Amino acid sequence: MAAKDKTYKGIYAMHKYWGKKPFNEISKFIERYTKAGDTVMDSFCGSGVTLIEALKADRKCVGVDLNPIAVKLAKVSMTTVDIDLLQQTFAAIREKLQGMINSLYEVELYGEKTLVTHTIWKDGEPLEVWYKTENAGKNIRQGTDIDIKMCNHPHIEPKWYPDSILYENSRINVGEGQKVSDLFTPRALVGLSWILDEIQKIQDENIRNVFELTLTGTLSQTSNLVFVIRGRKRNKEAEPRAEVGSWVVGYWVPEEHFEINVWNCFENRFKRILKGEAEIRELFSHRPEGYFQRDVRLFNGTATAIPIEDNSVDYVFIDPPHANRILYMEQSLMWNAWLKLDKEIDWKDEIVISEAKDRREKNTEDYNRLLSQAFAEIKRVLKPNQYFSMAFNCLDDNTWMDTLNLFTRYGFEIADITPLEYSATSVIQDNRKNALKTDFVLTFKNADARLQQIMFKKDDVLLEAKIRKILKKHPEYEVYNVMNALFEEGIPEGYIFQVSHIVKKCAELMKG
Ligand SMILES: C[S@@+](CC[C@H](N)C(=O)[O-])C[C@H]1O[C@@H](n2cnc3c(N)ncnc32)[C@H](O)[C@@H]1O
Structure with missing residues (x-):
């Protein structure tokens, strides 16, 4: 599959979420380990x-995630809605709000009404204003005192907006007492709060959910987190023009940032959501009425206490948080707060390592304890002799050891280690030297293997001999095939070689 085909579109492009795995890769595992009608569970479903892939393949599914916005996104992505009603609802919101919100950005210039689409702010000063007029199209001008006044003292009062306090955490650039509302200009707060107010009046729950996600999907682009890219030229002659950056991670408000017209952002996001909704209809509308209630069980809760019966799941695929890599809940607070979902979060249950000042208990010990509880739950609900796959990306020897030991502690038996290709849009690439540029998927069988502790075998001579033997038999093998072979042989015997040593030795031997 070409890289461009792997970028997320349609259903998977409706809303940002960190750590989305490539859907086509996941579907291969579902096909491999289950049959139509089986139940697939992901207790960290994000x-x-x-x-979605399970449902596409006519399986049933169970999903759990602690993060309310993730569960809402998963639900919306599996629910068909009436597209006409969706469009009518958007038209009604536009009718009511577009003119009003745009009036926050309208400036008279030489007797003509202009609409500001983008403002570049630096230290509270409007450096550059991009605007358009009915007659002359798009243009750029310097900012003036009028722009400052319009942005900081909008002529319309805001409706409700969140003032939740973000967790102070330098890793994601949150300072003491910083609020969600501090991420937006007063003008953006007015526009967004009026849109939210209108969305909350929508009667149909499914349609309302779609619009709630349209709003949260709009937040990053309407916030002060949008940095300015400078220096790229369109062609040799052209002056380098400022370009709009996009939010990736953290709450860093750059010294120089964009402020983008709220209505434009909302409308553009709606167009993108509409494409996703069309795909959802295409995928699921052939299903008999009530398929969601019958085939999907989705819980906003913790993977350590899943409200389903013992031995009721045929296959588990999980992609749990990797230690401190992404602070899912802290990062999602901007979204959850706007939908008033932040009060429901059970922060103490999050499986994460966080450096946040008020989350000191979120350390390695807590992480390991909760992840182990999540494994115990998987053991309880998975039918005997069925399979359990986990996405995993790490080259740290001890983390490999801890993870493999988690599986063996619950009697799981190793079945397969497969590399999972990164999606083209993943930003969490592992760029360290010698890194294998893949995630792995570790698959284990729910057997009653004898409980045992795996140990490192630190014998490089033996390792080299084993790799030579494997490569002699299978010269076509890549590093992961060698790892697989070594793990399959070693784990039942209670040992593994250090992954870093395997990678190094393979590099040496494969070169020669
Ligand atoms: C790597 S992400 C999963 C991403 C997912 N594969 C997707 O396609 O979007 C890990 C998820 O674990 C969730 N999480 C963290 N602690 C949890 C817990 N105790 N129970 C359930 N989910 C949890 C996070 O909210 C996050 O959505």
Whole structure:
């Protein structure tokens, strides 16, 4: 599959979520380990990729995630809505709000009404204003005192907006007492709060959910987190023009940032959501009425206490948080707060390592304890002799050891280690030297293997001999095939070689 085909589109492009796994890769595992009608569970379901792929393949699914916005996104991504009603609802919101919100950005210039689309702010000063006029099209001008006044003292009062306090954490650039509302200009708060107010009046729950996600999907682009890219030229002659950056991670408000017209952002996001909704209809509308209630069980809760019966799941695929890599809940607070979902979060249950000042208990010990509880739950609900796959990306020897020991502690038996290709849009690439540029998927069988502790075998001579033997028999093998072979042989015997040593030795031997 070409890289461009792997970028997320349609259903998977509706809303950002960190750590989405490539759907086409996940579907291969579902096909491999289950049959139609089986139940697939992902107890860290995030935006729901596993569940959507399961449903596409005529399986049933169980999804759990602690993050309310993730569960809402997963739900919306599996629910068909009436597209006409969706469009009518958007038209009604536009009718009511477009003119009003745009009036926050309208400036008279030489007797003509102009609409500001983008402002570049630096230290509270409007450096550059991009605007358009009915007659002359798009243009750029310097900012003036009028722009400052219009932005900081909008002529319309805001409706409700969140003032939740973000967790102070330098890793994601949150300072003491920083609020969600501090991420937006007063003008953006007015526009967004009026849109939210209108969305909350929508009667149909499914349609309302779609618009709630349209709003949260709009937040990053309407916030002060949008940095300015400078220096790229369109062609040799052209002056380098400022370009709009996009939010990736953290709450860093750059010294120089964009402020983008709220209505434009909302409308553009709606167009993108509409494409996703069309795909959802295409995928699921052939299903008999009530398929969601019958085939999908989705819980906003913790993977350490899943409200389903013992031995009721045929296959588990999980992609749990990797230690401190992404602070899912802290990062999602901007979204959850706007939908008033932040009060429901059970922060103490999050499986994460966080450096936040008020989350000191979120350390390695807590992480390991909760992840182990999540494994115990998987053991309880998975039918005997069925399979359990986990996405994993790490080259640290001890983390490999801890993870493999988690599986063996619950009697799981190793079945397969497969590399999982990164999605083209993943930003969490592992760029360290010698890194294998893949995630792995570790698959284990729910057997009753004898409980045992795996130990490192630190014998490089033996390792080299084993790799030579494997490569002699299979010269076509890549590093992961060698790892697989070594693990399959070693784990039942209670040992593994250090992954870093395997990678190094393979590099040496494969070169020669
Ligand atoms: C790597 S992400 C999963 C992303 C997912 N594969 C997707 O396609 O979007 C890990 C998820 O674990 C969730 N999480 C963290 N602690 C949890 C817990 N105790 N129970 C359930 N989910 C949890 C996070 O909210 C996050 O959505």
